[in-house]
Amino acid sequence: xxxxxxxxxxxxxxxxxxxxxxxxFSWIYARQNKGKFILRIEDTDKERSKKEYEENxxxxxxxxxxxxxxxxxxxxxxxxxxxxxxxxxxSGHAYISTPEQELxxxxxxxxxxxxxxKNSTETIQPRSSVIRFKNxxxxxxxxxxxxxxxxxxTTELGDFVIAKSEGEPVFxxxxxxxxxxxxxxxxxxxxxxxxNTPRQILIFEAIGAPIPQYAHIPLLLSADRSKLSKRRGxxxxxxxxxxxxLKEALxxxxxxxxxxxxxxxxxxxxxxIISSFSLDRVQKxxxxxxxxxxxxxxxxxxxxxxxxxxxxxARPFLPEWIVPKSDTFNKLIPVxxxxxxxxxxxxxxxxxxxxxxxxxxxxxxxxxxxxxKKNPNADQASKHxxxxxxxxxxxxxxxxxAETTKQAVWPYVEANGKGDVLWPLRMAITGQxxxxxxxxxxxxxxxxxxxxRIDTALGKLKS
RNA sequence: GGCCCUAUCGUCUAACGGCUAGGACAGCGGGUUUUCAAUCCGCUAAUCGGGGUUCGAUUCCCCGUAGGGCUACCA
Numbered sequence: 001x002x003x004x005x006x007x008x009x010x011x012x013x014x015x016x017x018x019x020x021x022x023x024x025f026s027w028i029y030a031r032q033n034k035g036k037f038i039l040r041i042e043d044t045d046k047e048r049s050k051k052e053y054e055e056n057x058x059x060x061x062x063x064x065x066x067x068x069x070x071x072x073x074x075x076x077x078x079x080x081x082x083x084x085x086x087x088x089x090x091s092g093h094a095y096i097s098t099p100e101q102e103l104x105x106x107x108x109x110x111x112x113x114x115x116x117x118k119n120s121t122e123t124i125q126p127r128s129s130v131i132r133f134k135n136x137x138x139x140x141x142x143x144x145x146x147x148x149x150x151x152x153x154t155t156e157l158g159d160f161v162i163a164k165s166e167g168e169p170v171f172x173x174x175x176x177x178x179x180x181x182x183x184x185x186x187x188x189x190x191x192x193x194x195x196n197t198p199r200q201i202l203i204f205e206a207i208g209a210p211i212p213q214y215a216h217i218p219l220l221l222s223a224d225r226s227k228l229s230k231r232r233g234x235x236x237x238x239x240x241x242x243x244x245x246l247k248e249a250l251x252x253x254x255x256x257x258x259x260x261x262x263x264x265x266x267x268x269x270x271x272x273i274i275s276s277f278s279l280d281r282v283q284k285x286x287x288x289x290x291x292x293x294x295x296x297x298x299x300x301x302x303x304x305x306x307x308x309x310x311x312x313x314a315r316p317f318l319p320e321w322i323v324p325k326s327d328t329f330n331k332l333i334p335v336x337x338x339x340x341x342x343x344x345x346x347x348x349x350x351x352x353x354x355x356x357x358x359x360x361x362x363x364x365x366x367x368x369x370x371x372x373k374k375n376p377n378a379d380q381a382s383k384h385x386x387x388x389x390x391x392x393x394x395x396x397x398x399x400x401x402a403e404t405t406k407q408a409v410w411p412y413v414e415a416n417g418k419g420d421v422l423w424p425l426r427m428a429i430t431g432q433x434x435x436x437x438x439x440x441x442x443x444x445x446x447x448x449x450x451x452x453r454i455d456t457a458l459g460k461l462k463s
Numbered sequence: 464g465g466c467c468c469u470a471u472c473g474u475c476u477a478a479c480g481g482c483u484a485g486g487a488c489a490g491c492g493g494g495u496u497u498u499c500a501a502u503c504c505g506c507u508a509a510u511c512g513g514g515g516u517u518c519g520a521u522u523c524c525c526c527g528u529a530g531g532g533c534u535a536c537c538a
Contacts, residue, residue: 010538045537102536130536147468156466156534164536171538195467195533218469218531225530253475256487260476264486283476285469286531293475293488299501339500355499372497413497422497434499 003035005186007061007068008175010042011053014236015060017289018190018220018228021254025217026188027066028255028277038182039068043075044174060237064247065270072182074174081169084177084207085131085162093206094133094162102127131163133203140198145186145215145279152198160199176200180209188215188279191286192227215279218258219286228289240294244317244343246305249298258283267300295341302337310337317346321360328359331402331443335436358430359444362453365431367460372423381424382461387412388425389454392447400447406439428457 007023009015030037039061043049054073061068088094097105106127137155144150162173169177179187194216204211220228228234240250252268260283261268261276268276302310311333315324322329336346339355349356357363370381391408413421425438429450435441442450 008538012538042538048537127536150467152467161536166536168536170536175538190532191468192532193538196538198467216468221531223474227532257475262477264477266487287476288474290474290488296488303501341500417497419497424497426497430498432498436499437497 001185003030003033003185004038004183005030005035005188006038006040006179006182006184007066008040008042008178008189009057010045010048011050011057012045012048013053013229014234014238015053015057016228016234016236017240017254018234019057020060020064020237020250021220021257022188022190022217023061023066024064024251024254025215025259025277025282026186027068028274029186029188029215029279032274032277035185036069037066038070038072038184040071040178040182041073041075042171042174043073044168044171046075046168049075056236056238060241063241064237064251070182072178074178077174077178078169080181081163081174081177082167084173085169088133088162088206089131091206092134094131095159096129097132097159097161098129099127102130128165130161130165132159133162133199133206135159135202140201142197142201142211142214144194145213146282147194147216147284150194150197152195154198154202157199157202162203172196172199173203176203176207176209179212180204180207184212186213186215188217191216191219215282218283220257221286221288223288225286225288227286242344244313244345245294245298246301246313248301249294252301253294253297257287257289267297299341302340305337307333307337313343314346317343319350319360328444331440332356332359335440335444355432355434355436358432358435358441362429362431362456365427367463369433370424370427370457370461372419375417375420377420378461380420382458384412384416384421385424385428385454385458385461388421389451389458392442392450392454395447397447400443400450402437402439402443405442424457425454428454 005026007019007026009019009023027037029035039058041054041057043054085094089096103126135154135157139151139153141149141151160172161170163169178184197214197216201211222228222234237250241247248269251270251273252266255268255273255277256266259277259281262281305313311324311329314333314336318324318329318332322332335356336349339349340346348354350360351357352363367378368376371378372381388409391412392405395404395408409421422438426435426441427433429435429438429441429445431453436444445453
């Protein structure tokens with residue numbers, strides 16, 4: 001039997017981490033079993049569904065590499081649903097409930113719930129006719145791959161609605177029809193659907209379809225432990241992308257949220273995840289999404305990136321005046337790779353008070369900041385800077401790199417004290433108390449600019 | 464309220480019914496170092512409560528408690 005799984009989002013909000021993990025687990029399971037993975041857009045709610053959200057879902061899945069084998073949109077399939085509804089009515093599994101019957105049902109409901117509520121003055125609107133499922137009122141038992149045996153008494157569900165007044169089928173109906181028509185063998189979805197399962201099984205039975213295997217994965221929670229949702233500020237996956245997270249980090253982190261391999265290995269490639277994944281190692285309880293740990297994963301993957309790939313990811317965040325593939329650009333890459341956690345950190349580093357602001361332009365700084373805090377001595381600082389200037393001046397323009405500059409001055413540095421020499425040099429070159437080391441910084445701005453800035457510093461020290 | 468699901472460090476988690484309850488993130492402390500970061504080393508920190516079953520419960524059962532989900536002509 002070919003395994004067929006599906007991801008069935010409603011396009012009523014952006015694709016966020018919770019949706020992503022649900023999709024991921026379904027996709028992994030399909031790939032692991034050499035089966036099929038289907039994307040089905042559940043847009044039966046015309047008011048809330050938006051094309052924009054559907055595009056966001058599709059784009060995000062594409063970015064993450066969760067390729068699907070088939071694509072469906074429920075709004076394109078109304079004919080199929082209507083056919084089933086007719087059949088169900090004909091076979092007595094469903095019936096048309098008239099406005100009069102509906103009025104009575106809502107009155108009964110109001111009476112039942114109004115007993116212990118103070119304001120039972122709620123007015124009952126006239127209703128139109130709907131299609132209701134004829135509930136056989138039986139016990140439903142199913143075996144969940146993650147939770148084991150789950151039992152429900154469906155009596156309390158009553159004859160639930162399966163098609164709205166205008167003849168539009170409702171969620172529970174279309175889900176079942178589609179899962180059946182598409183041959184879904186394994187329904188891997190959020191825990192919030194556990195309570196929906198019995199009525200869906202009832203419909204499967206009514207249309208004479210086999211019951212798929214269910215696996216209800218735990219929910220992703222916000223910091224307050226409520227369900228992670230669009231409305232509660234869940235961050236769209238597309239947002240993580242634009243903040244400069246790597247998809248590998250996101251995949252790795254989300255896979256480990258609710259699932260764990262049999263050893264303690266945490267850095268896992270998609271291939272490794274697919275080969276070691278199993279539903280019985282999926283957690284039963286909800287998990288809070290922790291961006292700090294995501295950042296740690298991102299850092300791990302940045303470290304592994306090849307220079308060219310790193311440069312490609314860094315480009316969108318670099319200021320315009322840095323020309324791609326230029327000398328400065330190439331010198332910058334290793335510096336950035338050492339420092340950033342997410343790629344958008346790069347923008348901050350080039351901002352007015354960022355660590356790399358000095359590359360474009362040096363900000364004014366005080367005379368005192370040129371002095372090393374452990375040994376503040378203006379005469380010595382002056383002397384060191386003058387000596388260093390002399391040594392650097394002898395280097396050729398075209399071989400002014402971090403290595404050559406360091407080589408040129410290192411003996412002097414060693415002989416005169418690292419902090420005493422290097423601190424004033426750092427300040428002279430960058431004007432900042434936080435910066436890369438003076439040699440890397442020198443290479444970034446070039447020989448002429450270095451000499452000019454040292455002169456400025458010497459001027460400050462004299463006054 | 465009813466029905467259902469869940470419960471191990473702050474967070475994510477590991478532990479055939481049997482070592483001192485292990486790992487990771489964060490936090491804290493230290494090494495390295497010319498600053499910041501990175502990096503390395505170390506430390507703090509948990510089995511929700513009460514009953515059972517058992518020679519022995521994180522683990523199995525029951526009762527509480529807490530959290531979450533569902534309870535629509537939303538999905």
